[in-house]
Amino acid sequence: MEHIIxxxxxxxxxxxxxxxxxFSGRGFNxxxxxxxxxxxxxxxxxxxxxxxxxxxxxxIVKQLNKLIDVIKVVDLNETEFVSRETAIIKVHTKDxxxxxxxxxxxxxxxxxxxxxxxxxxxxxxxxxxKIEAIINLLQPLGIKDLVRTGRVAVAREPARPVAVQTKKVxxx
Amino acid sequence: MKLTGAEIFIECLxxxxxxxxxxxxxxxxLKIFDTLHQQKDVEVILTRHEQGAGHxxxxxxxxxxxxxxxxxxxxxxxxxxxxxxxxAYMDSVPMVCFSGQVPTSLIGNDAFxxxxxxxxxxxxxxxxxxxxxxxxxxxTIKEAFYIATTGRPGxxxxxxxxxxxxxxxxxxxxNSVSIxxxxxxxxxxKWQIKQAAEAIMKAKKPILYVGGxxxxxxxxxxxxxxAEMTQIPVDMTxxxxxxxxxxxxxxxxxxxxxxxxxxxxAMHYSDLVIAIxxxxxxxxxxKVSEFxxxxxxxxxxxxxxxxxxxxxxxxxxxxxxxTVLREFNQILRATVNGEQKELRKPWWDQIQExxxxxxxxxxQEKDGPIKPQQVVKRLYELTRDRDPIVSxxxxxxxxxxxxxxxxxxxxRWLTSGGLGTMGFGFPAAMGAQAAFRDRLVLCIAGDGxxxxxxxxxxxxxxxxxxxxxxxxxxxFHGMVRQWQDLFYEGRYAxxxxxxxxxxxxxxxxxxxxxLRVKKVGDLDAVLKEAMATDKPVIVDVPTYPYENCYPMxxxxxxxxxxxxxxxxxxxxxxxxxxxxxxxxxxTVLTA
Numbered sequence: 190m191e192h193i194i195x196x197x198x199x200x201x202x203x204x205x206x207x208x209x210x211x212f213s214g215r216g217f218n219x220x221x222x223x224x225x226x227x228x229x230x231x232x233x234x235x236x237x238x239x240x241x242x243x244x245x246x247x248x249i250v251k252q253l254n255k256l257i258d259v260i261k262v263v264d265l266n267e268t269e270f271v272s273r274e275t276a277i278i279k280v281h282t283k284d285x286x287x288x289x290x291x292x293x294x295x296x297x298x299x300x301x302x303x304x305x306x307x308x309x310x311x312x313x314x315x316x317x318x319k320i321e322a323i324i325n326l327l328q329p330l331g332i333k334d335l336v337r338t339g340r341v342a343v344a345r346e347p348a349r350p351v352a353v354q355t356k357k358v359x360x361x
Numbered sequence: 362m363k364l365t366g367a368e369i370f371i372e373c374l375x376x377x378x379x380x381x382x383x384x385x386x387x388x389x390x391l392k393i394f395d396t397l398h399q400q401k402d403v404e405v406i407l408t409r410h411e412q413g414a415g416h417x418x419x420x421x422x423x424x425x426x427x428x429x430x431x432x433x434x435x436x437x438x439x440x441x442x443x444x445x446x447x448x449a450y451m452d453s454v455p456m457v458c459f460s461g462q463v464p465t466s467l468i469g470n471d472a473f474x475x476x477x478x479x480x481x482x483x484x485x486x487x488x489x490x491x492x493x494x495x496x497x498x499x500x501t502i503k504e505a506f507y508i509a510t511t512g513r514p515g516x517x518x519x520x521x522x523x524x525x526x527x528x529x530x531x532x533x534x535x536n537s538v539s540i541x542x543x544x545x546x547x548x549x550x551k552w553q554i555k556q557a558a559e560a561i562m563k564a565k566k567p568i569l570y571v572g573g574x575x576x577x578x579x580x581x582x583x584x585x586x587x588a589e590m591t592q593i594p595v596d597m598t599x600x601x602x603x604x605x606x607x608x609x610x611x612x613x614x615x616x617x618x619x620x621x622x623x624x625x626x627a628m629h630y631s632d633l634v635i636a637i638x639x640x641x642x643x644x645x646x647x648k649v650s651e652f653x654x655x656x657x658x659x660x661x662x663x664x665x666x667x668x669x670x671x672x673x674x675x676x677x678x679x680x681x682x683x684t685v686l687r688e689f690n691q692i693l694r695a696t697v698n699g700e701q702k703e704l705r706k707p708w709w710d711q712i713q714e715x716x717x718x719x720x721x722x723x724x725q726e727k728d729g730p731i732k733p734q735q736v737v738k739r740l741y742e743l744t745r746d747r748d749p750i751v752s753x754x755x756x757x758x759x760x761x762x763x764x765x766x767x768x769x770x771x772x773r774w775l776t777s778g779g780l781g782t783m784g785f786g787f788p789a790a791m792g793a794q795a796a797f798r799d800r801l802v803l804c805i806a807g808d809g810x811x812x813x814x815x816x817x818x819x820x821x822x823x824x825x826x827x828x829x830x831x832x833x834x835x836x837f838h839g840m841v842r843q844w845q846d847l848f849y850e851g852r853y854a855x856x857x858x859x860x861x862x863x864x865x866x867x868x869x870x871x872x873x874x875x876l877r878v879k880k881v882g883d884l885d886a887v888l889k890e891a892m893a894t895d896k897p898v899i900v901d902v903p904t905y906p907y908e909n910c911y912p913m914x915x916x917x918x919x920x921x922x923x924x925x926x927x928x929x930x931x932x933x934x935x936x937x938x939x940x941x942x943x944x945x946x947x948t949v950l951t952a
Contacts, residue, residue: 206483207483210483257488257542257543260541
């Protein structure tokens with residue numbers, strides 16, 4: 190089963206290779222991995238999409254925690270989360286196709302971020318299914334280039350009524 | 362006052378209580394060696410190969426419980442020490458390895474003797490550091506020792522570029538270390554501990570399965586108390602030997618692939634496995650799906666990744682063995698009612714039945730070829746009063762040593778378990794001898810293994826490390842031959858060594874003492890002579906070449922289905938084959 194694991198790490202050189210080395214050395218799967226600094230520049234946030242049965246995911250979480258440069262590991266599948274991915278797609282557009290391309294962009298609430306007489310460069314964000322769908326529709330026009338960021342995800346805040354939250358604060 | 366990087370390095374070692382460094386120089390570490398040369402506090406033992414330096418640091422660490430330290434140069438120095446790092450990583454040996462690196466301005470330029478030391482050592486160290494600024498050196502070394510010796514111990518590498526060892530900085534040594542991503546759990550979860558104690562009280566057929574973790578956390582005393590109080594039998598892993606007295610009536614000896622019959626049977630039929638500082642290695646579990654089918658499992662380990670990695674655990678406890686065992690004992694002391702012996706009687710009756718049915722056995726004919734087990738047994742009997750430290754290489758001799766050399770105390774047993782590194786034994790013994798100059802240190806080796814780090818004999822002679830090496834010389838890579846006999850229809854592909862050097866002459870060539878046992882009747886006298894020598898000694902013992910090590914659980918087999926002796930077709934074949942007698946061996950050797 191697919192899991193999204195959110196990993197807070199030290200923002201130092203070599204940390205990415207430690208994480209990647211752990212996955213390759215132990216035969217774990219990485220479907221995508223994205224990394225960027227957090228608000229605190231001494232830390233980076235990684236979002237790793239991986240898959241495996243319960244025992245493998247448990248090992249992945251434990252092994253990540255064991256890395257000295259890893260500060261925090263959260264298996265997002267244990268909570269509710271929202272995730273997004275961005276793709277940038279360069280499409281060949283002959284004269285006849287240009288209107289069709291723009292219609293597709295419109296349907297998916299995508300943006301054209303660059304255009305030339307023979308191409309459009311389209312940016313689209315969403316869950317992986319949406320990205321797959323727009324790729325499928327654009328493919329007949331001729332996709333020249335495609336880059337995807339991999340997914341980033343964040344846990345949802347519990348949707349509690351305000352009153353309950355105040356109580357909790359009071360209790361603390 | 363400002364110090365050079367090299368001086369800071371030595372000041373740090375002194376503050377960490379390091380007395381001995383196993384080292385081999387090279388271009389980029391010359392400044393450090395030059396500074397070491399001009400002081401007296403830290404002794405440098407010059408090895409003949411960096412792998413030897415690494416294993417010596419391991420032997421030192423295992424015997425003392427403190428971090429072993431080695432120092433190597435860049436490039437080939439680093440690649441040579443990798444085997445020792447990987448070995449220490451598998452066996453959780455606390456060790457700090459310092460490697461030289463080309464000057465920071467040249468890193469990445471394919472400079473002479475440059476290697477990516479950090480990249481090379483990453484998968485086989487607990488952590489590694491590249492020090493780019495001399496101002497960070499002291500704090501980095503402090504962190505390195507802290508990481509190596511806390512939590513689940515392991516090797517740490519500190520890579521020091523040449524310019525960093527020459528540059529100057531103010532020296533301040535931090536008093537404490539705080540690393541936000543590294544906080545080992547020492548205290549076990551109270552509720553889990555209570556659950557475990559209740560399970561122990563309830564169990565009818567419990568077994569303690571103890572590993573190297575007990576030794577690293579110095580928990581032998583607590584283990585002894587628990588076992589005696591509850592009358593629970595104790596199985597030890599290869600790494601755990603010495604954690605519990607081998608001659609104690611509650612000890613069933615080693616378990617696993619070549620473990621004793623009673624140890625493996627008790628494990629298989631138990632209803633509660635209490636694993637302490639052990640990691641359910643495949644050499645212990647055999648076929649995982651049929652491992653301990655009737656048992657609940659309690660697993661105490663400081664490393665959370667060890668728990669539920671190989672087998673399912675009912676009561677996991679992440680914590681330090683010593684702390685958790687103390688808590689067990691505290692709870693159980695209040696509950697145990699003095700009837701434990703009676704309570705456990707049916708279980709012990711069963712175990713004794715197993716013990717009597719298939720004790721460890723071999724047959725030594727009075728005038729026949731020397732059996733390897735006989736050598737280990739006599740060595741044990743002749744030296745046990747001197748409380749020796751024993752190291753081994755890897756193979757048949759290692760298993761016989763594990764079976765017949767019964768250790769009374771922890772930190773006496775130096776062996777390569779996880780990685781199975783041939784060539785480990787001799788340098789590891791030297792490391793222990795360097796830590797304890799007055800103790801008796803034995804190295805039980807095979808004729809194959811010993812040749813993998815033979816060059817260190819020069820180090821032993823020069824540095825006056827009077828290790829006693831006993832070579833069980835069967836002319837084969839014995840364990841490989843055993844597998845070939847059992848599983849490859851006796852085709853000895855590259856296991857027959859053809860000719861081995863004359864180890865007696867070899868020892869003498871190095872300036873050590875060489876002795877040979879020509880017949881079984883001479884065994885005691887020669888061993889005694891060796892023990893009475895104050896120099897490094899090789900005792901070459903030509904042994905029966907076709908002896909196999911039993912019991913044996915074939916790889917992937919079940920723990921209760923052990924081979925106990927040679928299968929009939931193999932016996933027949935060996936009877937037909939010309940037996941090599943020690944005299945034959947002599948002619949081969951001198952031919």
